[in-house]
Amino acid sequence: MDVAALRQSWAQFSMAGPEAAKYFYATLFLIAPETRSMFPTNMQYQQDKLLAALGHIITHVDDERELTAFAQRLGADHRRFRGEDRQGRSVPLAEWHYIWVGQALLSTLERFLGPRWTPALRADWATAYETVARMMLTGAAEAERTSPPYWEAEVLATQRRRADVCVFTVRPNYLCDYLPGQSLPVQVPALRTWRYLSPANAPRPDGTMEFHVRAAGRFSTHLVRKLQVGDQLLLGLPVGTALSSFNRSPQLPLLLVAGGTGLAPLRAVAEAVQQGPGRPTTLVVGGKTPDDLYDDRALRELAAMPPAGAWQSGGGGGWLRYVPTVETGWQWQGAVGTAADAAVRLGPWRDAEVLVCGSPEMTQATLSALAASGVAPDRILVESYDHSLYPPLVNAAASASPDVTWMGAQ
Numbered sequence: 001m002d003v004a005a006l007r008q009s010w011a012q013f014s015m016a017g018p019e020a021a022k023y024f025y026a027t028l029f030l031i032a033p034e035t036r037s038m039f040p041t042n043m044q045y046q047q048d049k050l051l052a053a054l055g056h057i058i059t060h061v062d063d064e065r066e067l068t069a070f071a072q073r074l075g076a077d078h079r080r081f082r083g084e085d086r087q088g089r090s091v092p093l094a095e096w097h098y099i100w101v102g103q104a105l106l107s108t109l110e111r112f113l114g115p116r117w118t119p120a121l122r123a124d125w126a127t128a129y130e131t132v133a134r135m136m137l138t139g140a141a142e143a144e145r146t147s148p149p150y151w152e153a154e155v156l157a158t159q160r161r162r163a164d165v166c167v168f169t170v171r172p173n174y175l176c177d178y179l180p181g182q183s184l185p186v187q188v189p190a191l192r193t194w195r196y197l198s199p200a201n202a203p204r205p206d207g208t209m210e211f212h213v214r215a216a217g218r219f220s221t222h223l224v225r226k227l228q229v230g231d232q233l234l235l236g237l238p239v240g241t242a243l244s245s246f247n248r249s250p251q252l253p254l255l256l257v258a259g260g261t262g263l264a265p266l267r268a269v270a271e272a273v274q275q276g277p278g279r280p281t282t283l284v285v286g287g288k289t290p291d292d293l294y295d296d297r298a299l300r301e302l303a304a305m306p307p308a309g310a311w312q313s314g315g316g317g318g319w320l321r322y323v324p325t326v327e328t329g330w331q332w333q334g335a336v337g338t339a340a341d342a343a344v345r346l347g348p349w350r351d352a353e354v355l356v357c358g359s360p361e362m363t364q365a366t367l368s369a370l371a372a373s374g375v376a377p378d379r380i381l382v383e384s385y386d387h388s389l390y391p392p393l394v395n396a397a398a399s400a401s402p403d404v405t406w407m408g409a410q
Helices: 003-014 018-031 033-038 044-059 064-080 095-116 119-144 218-226 260-274 296-304 339-345 360-372 391-397
Strands: 082-084 090-092 151-162 165-172 184-188 193-197 209-214 232-235 254-259 281-287 320-326 353-357 380-385 405-409
Touching (some): 003 119, 018 033, 018 044, 044 064, 044 119, 064 119, 064 184, 165 218, 254 260, 260 281, 260 296, 281 296, 296 320, 320 339, 353 360
Parallel strands (some): 254 281, 254 353
Antiparallel strands (some): 082 090, 151 165, 165 209, 184 232
16 A cells, blocks of 8 residues: 555545535435435535545554554444435444445545546555444444443433523433543434533433533524423533543642633533542633623532542532633622633643633633743643534644644534
């Protein structure tokens, strides 16, 4: 297999961008119409994910360790997608689905590479694809021994905190193990769309999870406006290694900086800290107005709880300093400014571990402010929201900031 030829052809092919992705899916659905039900009606994000995944594979095609880890994870995660057989019955992904995808990929490469598509190059691409497909099937088979393809979760409670924010609780049909700070793909079956949401609580004995959602698109608006008690959602395998690594330096103080529903994974982290020895933690939650602090009551209650471990004895809180912050607010008695402003004022944080989660704009502003105050980039773990990327690929997308750890979500 000529790795240089693969990479050169990929560089040429990727210049076609979305057009190539559209052609690939059109070819796949023509070859195997039954695969159409695996994908959402709006294919925009799916097309972006395809190109990003292919690019990652070609970039690491000669790195066996990275390629194997990524492909096997991809295979395990893809178990949640189901197609149809010739009789229209729902079936899980099987080897023949991978054969159809391979045919569509080779056809698309031939279409966009034109005269550069030689028999030798076709053989190299076929070999590379077959290698990755085998790895994905192996990953799926191994995951099958330890977890279901997805969990069916019943909605137990919904609560509208604002006109555009809903907090809801679900209970999966089987215990779903995840780490505080991770995200899970969530699907409303009627929409056939998966979006990544972060549980806002540390794992509970009863397995229930709380999610925070702001109406910003079709999927999230459906959850905020239409989700009812008794509805069923599907949950996929948890992902994310950034925020869930909050205990990598447990001897250091912990700073959590949240904006909007980016609070959810950081609240889960704070709950996990409370359940342990009570590591000194500061949680800064920012909003434009007090109305944006939709979870204020729950956070104050958490801050008043004593840690379950041995860091502090006796009653009362003290392990968590909760700092709600708004940019404007009539008769507001708390901190004023952005979350980044408040965090910097509470510093210095040179000897702390820092987690940041919020919108891209809020995240970037916070990173810049913390860096200007002297916080080293390798002290900061960041949650990034990007529907166009499969979460394990967000590290590659953030290569412009290689010292900051990124993890994708919702």
